[in-house]
Amino acid sequence: MGTDYTAMWKDLGLNLESHDALLGVLGNAYKDIFLTQKNRPEGMGYFDFVMSEVHGLRIKELLDEKAQGRKIIGSYCVFVPEEIALAANATLVGLCSGADFAMEEVERYLPRNTCALIKSAFGFKLGQVCPYLESADMIVGENTCDGKKKAYESLGPLTGNLYVMDLPQTKSDRGKDLLRHEYDRFKTAVEALTGVAVTPESLKEAIKTVNAKREALHRLSLLRKTDPAPISGLDALLANQVSFYDNPARFTASVHTICDELEKRIAGKQGVAPEKTPRILLSGCPMAVPNWKLPWIIETSGAVIVGEESCVGERGARNLTDGSGTTMDELMDAIADRYFKVDCAIFTPNGDRLGHITDMAETYQADGVIHYGLQFCQPYIMESIPVEKALEDRNIPCLRIETDYGMEDAGQIKTRVEAFIERIIG
Template identity: 50%
Template sequence: MGDYRKMWSDLNMDLEKHDVLCAVLPELYGSVYLNQENRPEGMNYFNFVVSEVHGLRIEELANTKTEGNKVVGTFCVFVPDEIILAAKATSVGLCGGSQFWIEDGEKVLPRNLCPLVKAIVGAKLSATCPYFQSCDMLVGETTCDGKKKAWEILGEHVPIHVMDLPQMKRERDYESWREEIKLFINKVEELTGNKITVESLKESIALANQKRRALKRLYDLRKNIPSPISGLDSLLISQIAFYDDPERFIAKVNELCDELDERVKTQNPDERKRILITGTPMAIPNWKMHSIIEELNAQVVVEETCTGTRYFENEVSSNGDTLEDLIKNLADRYLKINCACFTPNDGRAQDIIKYAGEYKVDGVIYYNLSFCHTYSVEYKKVEDELKKNDIPVLFIETDYSSEDSGQMKTRVEAFLEMI
């Protein structure tokens, strides 16, 4: 990594503590990622992005801010990036996936709370995440209780706009989500000083769709037997999608897919078990579940999560001549996401069954972050539906620590033998 200390210091970061964080990542990345055999050449770009995760990309954000542009931080795939991009601002996904931030989060939050929420708050309070420090505004949403209340704490430190996400999908909920998107447009216009027009919104819709298409192309390639790319590498790409420059990201994913297209022509089928992961998101650098599965010589071939299919499935239509039309298109696409925060949420089990067939999976692992109630309660319904369809499923509840890794490995091993 280059010397970015001045930049970090300008961002009011706790440099000493940040050094400790920076010392952990390369070792973790090396042991999880660089030890994999036969990785595609195209992964070199993503290795580079990780090696510069707190460096070059932050410098790019700093440069765009010097030019007068704004940086907006988000935490949920329901927040429409298109609005942020249409106002010439940069969007960064801020969900925290590191155990490093838990301790600081627990200083102000109860211990028995989802690690994702604790890491989000810990990252801000410890002043060790340069993405948080670069943001001019955060955007929260009314999804789960933990996040909803965490916005109040974060709001003491940085301006935050909260989108009121409906929890049902009736016509009146669509209407209210459209209104919420309008309020968001006003807020972003106010922050950036840039008016969102039909033209700029159509452009950003096209860009966000291109990104979705590139990810979909990557996921479609994973339908091959074997998948020409590991689950770990695909997960990393999905995680990077949340903060990389969108145009460059699209180009690099497509380049990688060109290489994978060639790979599938020459590879032979293998016997590795194919696993679908469903459940709560895995924010960078949370690679725990995938690394356990793939160390056991199985392949994760698809994730029905927000760091997986929920992020890129369904494009936003650009049909229409007015802002009102485009807002409706946005609301329609975003409310197709099947998150357990909704009731009912029957579409999710149907999605899992559909993907299980398309990706020819041998079994499903239901990954649940500890204390995430919406997903853990929804397990029963999903399990019942999967059983009806003869799809084996294993429920794993875990956090970011490595304490239970041995136990998880034993359970996954037994599951793989059984399926």
């Protein structure tokens, strides 16, 4: 019998009945999707444990940190620099927004044709079901797409502690200056929140910690180049999802443990699926917990996912920060340089992303790319057309899927995915 966390959830102000319902849905989906996979690496046991304790032990750890004076910052986007939060004695957690909740209430604030990710952020707040959201001392929104930008105007009064970061829309010098300026402003806001001044030393240390986490994820990604694939796309996605809320040092060590095991599997030609199983690169909108629908459909349709061109994947973790500077200015410049390379579809033009997708398809020996766009997400859906063209120009088959968090279209998507796999088998 596990620990009873009811009192902790009650103190956080969660709606216990709704929260129980959410945990039930989450637990059942996890069991059906992850625990039924065959031939999983043993190291996934750590991630299974983390998921089983996602609202339990991890929240207790965060509350213990808070009791010792540390602040918790929640974020919805990979443009929010974890390095600055860590350097000012705060912990950054990703707020997942990967499931529908309290939709009737949500539609009192947002038009029906809003993407599922934004609706989910509202649903978790209105339903009082997310202990991360409720334990955060500051929530950071960012002006990325129009949907988020406008939605934060309504989310702010609901949370009472929303900080909005402005973000550039072009990869110009002016855009970079804006990002650098916004990171300075964020540093000042975090210092005011924690009462701890960031120093070059603390920032260097934080850069080291976050780089180590990203290096571990790079190691995991690169091991997926091999055929047979040593780990499923679902499990690799899970590791990426967990990276947003786990303790960074413990997460890094756990990813290296699994990589050691995968290296042995590769040496023994042991895969999660037989050699020559069709290999898919997934590209597009981020997939937050518990949004596992499309990867689950793909991997139960006779293919294996070998990479994610996504913010919960390589787009979010690809670049490291140069930590060699010694002054605050040098280190803050390096952070802005690093994040400015993130090729989110909100940028125009966004040619780098097309190049990254084709490079990834080649690096991971993908037989085809499935582009995932959340319904009503204009940036990614519009960009999916040039993405498809760039891939097909290089004879890399591409399938564009538009969906949401509901299961109503699962059968129809499966039929399309199976036909696509047939096509790439030839």
